[in-house]
Amino acid sequence: xxxxxxxxxxxxxxxxxxxxxxxxxxxxxxxxxxxxxxxxxxxxxxxxxxxxxxxxxxxxxxxxxxxxxxxxxxxxxxxxxxxxxxxxxxxxxxxxxxxxxxxxxxxxxxxxxxxxxxxxxxxxxxxxxxxxxxxxxxxxxxxxxxxxxxxxxxxxxxxxxxxxxxxxxxxxxxxxxxxxxxxxxxxxxxxxxxxxxxxxxxxxxxxxxxxxxxxxxxxxxxxxxxxxxxxxxxxxxxxxxxxxxxxxxxxxxxxxxxxxxxxxxxxxxxxxxxxxxxxxx
Amino acid sequence: xxxxxxxxxxxxxxxxxxxxxxxxxxxxxxxxxxxxxxxxxxxxxxxxxxxxxxxxxxxxxxxxxxxxxxxxxxxxxxxxxxxxxxxxxxxxxxxxxxxxxxxxxxxxxxxxxxxxxxxxxxxxxxxxxxxxxxxxxxxxxxxxxxxxxxxxxxxxxxxxxxxxxxxxxx
Ligand SMILES: Cc1cc2nc3c(=O)[nH]c(=O)nc-3n(C[C@H](O)[C@H](O)[C@H](O)COP(=O)(O)OP(=O)(O)OC[C@H]3O[C@@H](n4cnc5c(N)ncnc54)[C@H](O)[C@@H]3O)c2cc1C
Ligand code: FES
Ligand code: FES
Numbered sequence: 001x002x003x004x005x006x007x008x009x010x011x012x013x014x015x016x017x018x019x020x021x022x023x024x025x026x027x028x029x030x031x032x033x034x035x036x037x038x039x040x041x042x043x044x045x046x047x048x049x050x051x052x053x054x055x056x057x058x059x060x061x062x063x064x065x066x067x068x069x070x071x072x073x074x075x076x077x078x079x080x081x082x083x084x085x086x087x088x089x090x091x092x093x094x095x096x097x098x099x100x101x102x103x104x105x106x107x108x109x110x111x112x113x114x115x116x117x118x119x120x121x122x123x124x125x126x127x128x129x130x131x132x133x134x135x136x137x138x139x140x141x142x143x144x145x146x147x148x149x150x151x152x153x154x155x156x157x158x159x160x161x162x163x164x165x166x167x168x169x170x171x172x173x174x175x176x177x178x179x180x181x182x183x184x185x186x187x188x189x190x191x192x193x194x195x196x197x198x199x200x201x202x203x204x205x206x207x208x209x210x211x212x213x214x215x216x217x218x219x220x221x222x223x224x225x226x227x228x229x230x231x232x233x234x235x236x237x238x239x240x241x242x243x244x245x246x247x248x249x250x251x252x253x254x255x256x257x258x259x260x261x262x263x264x265x266x267x268x269x270x271x272x273x274x275x276x277x278x279x280x281x
Numbered sequence: 282x283x284x285x286x287x288x289x290x291x292x293x294x295x296x297x298x299x300x301x302x303x304x305x306x307x308x309x310x311x312x313x314x315x316x317x318x319x320x321x322x323x324x325x326x327x328x329x330x331x332x333x334x335x336x337x338x339x340x341x342x343x344x345x346x347x348x349x350x351x352x353x354x355x356x357x358x359x360x361x362x363x364x365x366x367x368x369x370x371x372x373x374x375x376x377x378x379x380x381x382x383x384x385x386x387x388x389x390x391x392x393x394x395x396x397x398x399x400x401x402x403x404x405x406x407x408x409x410x411x412x413x414x415x416x417x418x419x420x421x422x423x424x425x426x427x428x429x430x431x432x433x434x435x436x437x438x439x440x441x442x443x444x445x446x447x448x449x450x451x
Contacts, residue, residue, distance in 0.1 A: 004310065005309045005310040005353070006284070006285050006288065006290065006309075007284065007285045007287075007288025007289060007290055007309060008288060008289065008290075008292055008309035008353070008355045009287070009288055009289070010356075010358075020287070023286075023287060024285065024287070024288070027285045028285065028288065031353075031356075034351050034352065034353070034356075035333060035348070035351055038312065038350075038351045038352070038353060039331075039332035039333045039350075039351060040332075041310070042312065042331045042332055042350065042351075043331075043332055050285040050288035051288075051309070051353075053355075053356055055356065102333075102421065103336070103420055103421025103422075104346060104399070104402060104403075104418060104421065105336070105339050105346045105347050105348050105398075105399070105402075105421060106333060106348060106351075106421065108345045108346060108347055109347055109348070109351065109352075189420060190416075190417050190420040191420045191421050
């Protein structure tokens with residue numbers, strides 16, 4: 001099948017991209033890595049849409065540490081997330097997540113901004129944002145605003161992003177000394193979207209646990225977090241997970257399997273952070 | 282298809298394909314594989330699923346492996362594209378191609394151009410990857426014929442011989 005793109009403009013810079021988006025009144029979409037958008041255009045699932053190619057917009061590129069905030073440009077490719085020293089040091093959950101996304105050829109093009117805007121419920125990066133308590137920085141004709149990740153993901157493929165807004169960057173609280181972060185997932189084949197996945201962040205002021213692939217959006221597992229914070233065992237935390245996630249049956253796996261896998265992942269992730277505590281050299 | 286104000290439906294591009302300059306006016310919906318096959322007559326890049334899953338369209342743009350079906354020709358102004366035809370002419374895939382033949386790593390050959398690009402990519406670092414690393418790297422390239430074992434054999438053979446270790450033991 002052939003793409004249903006109804007027009008194309010290469011944006012020169014950020015303000016050009018935003019003015020094109022506003023002027024199109026919902027008839028155009030931002031084209032980042034294209035690894036989800038061009039696929040749905042080819043399948044004619046995206047409707048008739050014009051494209052604003054942001055690949056030349058340098059303001060959206062780059063990774064930098066600013067005080068205790070790691071700032072990641074929206075156009076940062078999955079491959080850069082996987083190989084960046086800054087990300088490995090200050091947001092290890094993201095550097096563990098990136099190699100789990102798709103395959104090398106797709107990671108060379110796919111971007112963090114695209115993944116967050118697309119908001120696939122089984123995607124790794126939205127869950128990283130929620131577990132890390134990151135801020136998604138978005139910009140439209142009315143200016144710039146920051147949205148907490150927990151407020152950004154609203155429903156299946158639905159975010160808080162306005163029709164005339166785009167993601168410009170992500171701000172992640174940098175990993176503190178002693179903090180531990182783990183991203184893990186279970187998938188049938190390498191590169192597939194996960195059947196279930198977890199991002200666990202253990203900070204001085206408490207644990208944050210997000211799951212992906214087990215509901216319409218990535219979710220914060222508050223009941224399990226409370227058990228971890230009162231130093232309950234991994235088994236006790238796993239036992240309350242049915243309060244946090246209610247997966248549905250689908251063609252890939254029945255709900256009970258996903259809940260089981262989420263419990264397995266929670267135990268493994270907690271044990272990994274405990275092992276890291278004892279065994280750190 | 283109706284026009285959306287301010288968004289052209291055809292775009293002029295100027296790029297190099299296999300080292301040769303190409304100028305074209307393309308429909309914005311044209312993806313790179315169709316551009317190569319239908320407009321330039323380069324049929325080495327294959328279109329299977331056209332949504333990123335099978336890897337048959339894998340090729341090189343600006344030095345990186347990408348999915349041809351998830352790249353629009355309109356995006357390629359100023360780009361440098363290499364296809365299996367070009368890398369066959371330069372000889373840079375010759376050892377891999379010979380190993381694919383001698384190890385029976387292809388049957389129908391539909392997946393082979395994309396598989397060669399994935400293989401070249403995993404070998405690009407110059408290290409000898411483990412079989413598990415090779416499998417991981419070609420996990421996005423479907424082969425419906427060989428069962429992959431022979432493909433991994435071929436790539437491993439080349440990795441060892443490039444590293445100076447000669448033929449891998451079978
Ligand atoms: C075979 C295959 C397997 C995959 N497996 C996984 C996987 O395991 N995990 C995973 O997470 N992903 C997976 N993906 C998706 C991949 O990660 C995509 O790269 C990602 O979902 C979208 O990023 P993109 O940059 O390619 O965005 P695009 O495809 O360009 O855009 C996606 C959507 O986001 C919008 N958008 C893009 N950038 C912005 C921005 N800055 N501001 C506002 N809106 C924007 C676009 O308008 C579009 O609606 C897979 C894709 C394929 C083809
Ligand atoms: S045709 Fe591009 S991945 Fe299948
Ligand atoms: S040789 Fe036939 S698909 Fe791989």
